[in-house]
Amino acid sequence: GAVVxxxxxxxxxxxxxxxxxxxxxxxxxxTTMFWYRQFPKQSLMLMATSNEGxxxxxxxxxxxxxxxxxxxxxxxxxxxxxxxxPEDSSFYICSAETSGSYEQYFGPGTRLTVT
Amino acid sequence: xxEVEQNSGPLSVPEGAIASLNCxxxxxxxxSFFWYRQYSGKSPELIMFIYSNGDKEDGRFTAQLNKASQxxxxxxxxxxxxxxxxxxxxxxxxxxxxxxxxIFGAGTRLAVHP
Numbered sequence: 014g015a016v017v018x019x020x021x022x023x024x025x026x027x028x029x030x031x032x033x034x035x036x037x038x039x040x041x042x043x044t045t046m047f048w049y050r051q052f053p054k055q056s057l058m059l060m061a062t063s064n065e066g067x068x069x070x071x072x073x074x075x076x077x078x079x080x081x082x083x084x085x086x087x088x089x090x091x092x093x094x095x096x097x098x099p100e101d102s103s104f105y106i107c108s109a110e111t112s113g114s115y116e117q118y119f120g121p122g123t124r125l126t127v128t
Numbered sequence: 129x130x131e132v133e134q135n136s137g138p139l140s141v142p143e144g145a146i147a148s149l150n151c152x153x154x155x156x157x158x159x160s161f162f163w164y165r166q167y168s169g170k171s172p173e174l175i176m177f178i179y180s181n182g183d184k185e186d187g188r189f190t191a192q193l194n195k196a197s198q199x200x201x202x203x204x205x206x207x208x209x210x211x212x213x214x215x216x217x218x219x220x221x222x223x224x225x226x227x228x229x230x231i232f233g234a235g236t237r238l239a240v241h242p
Contacts, residue, residue, distance in 0.1 A: 044227075045227040045228075047229070047230075055234065056216060056232045056233060056234040056235055057172070057216070057232045058232075059229065059230070059231075062224075062227060062229060064227070104169075106171045106172075110227065110228060115160050115177065115179075115220075115228055116162075116174060116177065117228065117230060119171045119172050119173070119174075120171060121170070121171050122170070122171040124169075
Protein backbone atom coordinates (compact mmCIF):
# COMPACT_ATOMS: atom_id res chain seq x y z
CA GLY A 14 0.00 0.00 0.00
CA ALA A 15 0.82 3.74 0.06
CA VAL A 16 1.99 4.02 -3.53
CA VAL A 17 2.64 7.36 -5.20
CA UNK A 18 3.15 7.62 -8.94
CA UNK A 19 4.54 10.41 -11.07
CA UNK A 20 4.15 11.03 -14.75
CA UNK A 21 6.20 11.44 -16.80
CA UNK A 22 9.30 9.82 -15.37
CA UNK A 23 11.48 11.96 -17.61
CA UNK A 24 10.85 14.79 -20.02
CA UNK A 25 12.93 16.90 -22.37
CA UNK A 26 11.53 20.24 -23.48
CA UNK A 27 12.71 23.33 -25.29
CA UNK A 28 13.45 26.55 -23.49
CA UNK A 29 10.37 28.74 -23.18
CA UNK A 30 7.83 25.94 -23.20
CA UNK A 31 5.74 24.66 -20.29
CA UNK A 32 5.80 21.21 -18.76
CA UNK A 33 3.21 19.55 -16.55
CA UNK A 34 4.12 16.84 -14.04
CA UNK A 35 1.44 14.71 -12.38
CA UNK A 36 1.60 13.17 -8.94
CA UNK A 37 -0.99 10.58 -7.94
CA UNK A 38 -1.63 8.65 -4.75
CA UNK A 39 -2.81 5.27 -6.02
CA UNK A 40 -4.24 3.57 -2.97
CA UNK A 41 -4.87 6.28 -0.38
CA UNK A 42 -6.28 9.75 -0.12
CA UNK A 43 -3.56 12.37 0.16
CA THR A 44 -4.62 15.27 2.32
CA THR A 45 -1.32 17.00 1.65
CA MET A 46 1.17 16.72 -1.18
CA PHE A 47 4.67 18.13 -1.27
CA TRP A 48 6.81 19.08 -4.25
CA TYR A 49 10.59 18.90 -4.02
CA ARG A 50 13.41 19.72 -6.39
CA GLN A 51 16.80 18.06 -6.27
CA PHE A 52 19.86 19.24 -8.18
CA PRO A 53 22.77 16.83 -8.72
CA LYS A 54 24.62 15.92 -5.54
CA GLN A 55 22.34 18.14 -3.47
CA SER A 56 19.55 17.33 -1.07
CA LEU A 57 15.84 17.67 -1.55
CA MET A 58 14.59 21.22 -1.38
CA LEU A 59 10.92 21.70 -0.65
CA MET A 60 9.28 23.91 -3.25
CA ALA A 61 5.68 23.97 -2.09
CA THR A 62 2.99 22.25 -0.11
CA SER A 63 -0.48 21.70 -1.45
CA ASN A 64 -3.74 20.72 0.16
CA GLU A 65 -6.73 19.51 -1.81
CA GLY A 66 -8.97 22.35 -2.84
CA UNK A 67 -6.80 25.18 -1.57
CA UNK A 68 -3.92 27.27 -2.88
CA UNK A 69 -0.42 25.90 -2.53
CA UNK A 70 2.00 27.32 0.01
CA UNK A 71 5.33 28.12 -1.60
CA UNK A 72 8.70 28.15 0.11
CA UNK A 73 10.72 31.32 0.19
CA UNK A 74 12.49 31.95 -3.10
CA UNK A 75 10.19 29.75 -5.18
CA UNK A 76 8.32 31.70 -7.86
CA UNK A 77 4.66 30.78 -7.62
CA UNK A 78 3.91 32.21 -11.07
CA UNK A 79 6.56 29.98 -12.60
CA UNK A 80 5.79 26.77 -10.72
CA UNK A 81 2.03 26.35 -10.81
CA UNK A 82 0.60 23.77 -8.46
CA UNK A 83 -2.92 22.43 -8.61
CA UNK A 84 -4.20 19.91 -6.08
CA UNK A 85 -7.50 19.11 -7.78
CA UNK A 86 -8.48 16.02 -5.82
CA UNK A 87 -7.39 13.89 -2.89
CA UNK A 88 -5.38 11.71 -5.27
CA UNK A 89 -3.92 14.14 -7.79
CA UNK A 90 -1.60 17.11 -7.69
CA UNK A 91 0.10 18.70 -10.69
CA UNK A 92 3.16 20.88 -11.02
CA UNK A 93 3.48 22.99 -14.16
CA UNK A 94 6.82 24.57 -14.93
CA UNK A 95 5.99 27.56 -17.09
CA UNK A 96 8.41 29.12 -19.55
CA UNK A 97 11.06 26.59 -18.63
CA UNK A 98 14.72 27.50 -18.90
CA PRO A 99 17.85 25.33 -18.72
CA GLU A 100 18.37 26.27 -15.07
CA ASP A 101 15.03 24.57 -14.29
CA SER A 102 16.55 21.24 -15.33
CA SER A 103 16.35 19.12 -12.22
CA PHE A 104 14.84 16.05 -10.55
CA TYR A 105 11.33 16.87 -9.34
CA ILE A 106 9.88 14.61 -6.66
CA CYS A 107 6.46 14.66 -5.08
CA SER A 108 5.39 13.11 -1.83
CA ALA A 109 2.05 12.63 -0.18
CA GLU A 110 0.76 12.17 3.31
CA THR A 111 -2.58 11.16 4.63
CA SER A 112 -4.42 12.46 7.65
CA GLY A 113 -3.09 11.07 10.91
CA SER A 114 0.13 9.72 9.43
CA TYR A 115 3.60 11.08 10.11
CA GLU A 116 5.05 9.45 7.04
CA GLN A 117 5.46 10.99 3.61
CA TYR A 118 5.26 8.60 0.69
CA PHE A 119 7.51 9.59 -2.18
CA GLY A 120 6.87 9.27 -5.87
CA PRO A 121 9.60 7.95 -8.17
CA GLY A 122 10.53 11.42 -9.43
CA THR A 123 10.51 13.20 -12.78
CA ARG A 124 13.74 14.19 -14.45
CA LEU A 125 13.28 17.41 -16.42
CA THR A 126 15.83 18.52 -18.99
CA VAL A 127 15.34 21.89 -20.67
CA THR A 128 17.36 22.42 -23.82
CA UNK B 129 17.17 29.27 8.90
CA UNK B 130 16.46 25.78 10.21
CA GLU B 131 19.19 23.32 9.31
CA VAL B 132 19.95 19.64 9.31
CA GLU B 133 23.64 18.84 9.17
CA GLN B 134 25.21 15.63 7.91
CA ASN B 135 28.73 14.67 6.98
CA SER B 136 28.71 14.35 3.20
CA GLY B 137 31.15 11.44 3.19
CA PRO B 138 31.84 9.21 1.50
CA LEU B 139 31.79 6.86 4.45
CA SER B 140 33.57 3.73 3.36
CA VAL B 141 33.09 0.51 5.36
CA PRO B 142 33.95 -3.11 4.60
CA GLU B 143 31.20 -5.63 4.03
CA GLY B 144 29.91 -7.01 7.33
CA ALA B 145 30.97 -4.00 9.38
CA ILE B 146 28.78 -1.49 11.21
CA ALA B 147 28.13 1.79 9.43
CA SER B 148 27.38 4.78 11.67
CA LEU B 149 25.64 7.80 10.20
CA ASN B 150 25.09 10.99 12.16
CA CYS B 151 22.84 14.01 11.92
CA UNK B 152 22.33 17.17 13.96
CA UNK B 153 19.43 19.57 13.65
CA UNK B 154 18.74 23.12 14.73
CA UNK B 155 14.97 23.13 15.28
CA UNK B 156 14.47 22.37 18.99
CA UNK B 157 10.75 21.89 18.41
CA UNK B 158 11.14 19.05 15.91
CA UNK B 159 9.10 16.04 16.94
CA SER B 160 9.69 13.40 14.27
CA PHE B 161 12.91 12.20 12.73
CA PHE B 162 13.41 10.14 9.61
CA TRP B 163 16.14 8.33 7.78
CA TYR B 164 15.78 7.86 4.04
CA ARG B 165 17.96 5.93 1.63
CA GLN B 166 18.40 7.28 -1.87
CA TYR B 167 20.05 5.39 -4.68
CA SER B 168 21.51 7.42 -7.52
CA GLY B 169 18.78 8.67 -9.85
CA LYS B 170 15.99 7.39 -7.63
CA SER B 171 13.67 9.01 -5.12
CA PRO B 172 14.14 8.52 -1.36
CA GLU B 173 12.78 5.49 0.41
CA LEU B 174 12.03 5.47 4.11
CA ILE B 175 14.34 3.35 6.24
CA MET B 176 13.25 4.30 9.73
CA PHE B 177 11.53 6.94 11.78
CA ILE B 178 11.84 7.74 15.46
CA TYR B 179 9.92 10.04 17.77
CA SER B 180 11.19 9.28 21.27
CA ASN B 181 14.59 9.59 22.87
CA GLY B 182 16.59 6.40 22.87
CA ASP B 183 17.07 3.58 20.41
CA LYS B 184 14.73 2.00 17.91
CA GLU B 185 15.72 -1.19 16.12
CA ASP B 186 14.36 -2.63 12.90
CA GLY B 187 16.29 -5.56 11.50
CA ARG B 188 19.85 -4.47 10.71
CA PHE B 189 19.01 -0.82 11.35
CA THR B 190 19.02 1.07 14.64
CA ALA B 191 18.04 4.71 14.96
CA GLN B 192 19.14 6.69 17.98
CA LEU B 193 17.66 9.98 19.09
CA ASN B 194 18.87 12.48 21.67
CA LYS B 195 16.62 15.53 21.66
CA ALA B 196 18.66 17.34 24.32
CA SER B 197 21.73 17.17 22.08
CA GLN B 198 19.62 17.60 18.91
CA UNK B 199 21.28 14.53 17.48
CA UNK B 200 20.03 11.59 15.47
CA UNK B 201 22.02 8.64 14.25
CA UNK B 202 21.54 5.52 12.17
CA UNK B 203 23.52 2.34 12.65
CA UNK B 204 23.59 -0.28 9.94
CA UNK B 205 24.83 -3.66 11.13
CA UNK B 206 26.30 -6.31 8.84
CA UNK B 207 26.64 -3.76 6.03
CA UNK B 208 26.12 -5.12 2.54
CA UNK B 209 27.26 -3.70 -0.82
CA UNK B 210 23.56 -3.16 -1.58
CA UNK B 211 23.49 -0.65 1.29
CA UNK B 212 25.75 1.64 -0.73
CA UNK B 213 23.64 4.75 -1.25
CA UNK B 214 23.11 8.25 0.08
CA UNK B 215 21.36 8.41 3.43
CA UNK B 216 19.22 11.44 4.10
CA UNK B 217 18.27 12.61 7.55
CA UNK B 218 15.01 14.55 7.77
CA UNK B 219 13.25 16.24 10.66
CA UNK B 220 9.83 17.82 10.92
CA UNK B 221 9.62 21.60 10.95
CA UNK B 222 7.96 22.63 14.19
CA UNK B 223 6.43 25.67 12.48
CA UNK B 224 4.74 23.76 9.67
CA UNK B 225 1.24 23.90 11.12
CA UNK B 226 -1.15 21.06 10.48
CA UNK B 227 1.07 19.02 8.17
CA UNK B 228 4.50 17.45 8.46
CA UNK B 229 6.89 19.64 6.53
CA UNK B 230 10.29 17.98 6.43
CA ILE B 231 13.70 19.60 6.49
CA PHE B 232 16.32 17.41 4.81
CA GLY B 233 20.01 17.19 5.35
CA ALA B 234 22.36 17.05 2.38
CA GLY B 235 22.94 13.35 2.92
CA THR B 236 25.85 11.06 3.69
CA ARG B 237 27.16 8.85 0.93
CA LEU B 238 27.86 5.33 2.16
CA ALA B 239 30.09 2.95 0.23
CA VAL B 240 30.26 -0.68 1.37
CA HIS B 241 33.13 -2.52 -0.26
CA PRO B 242 33.41 -6.34 -0.51
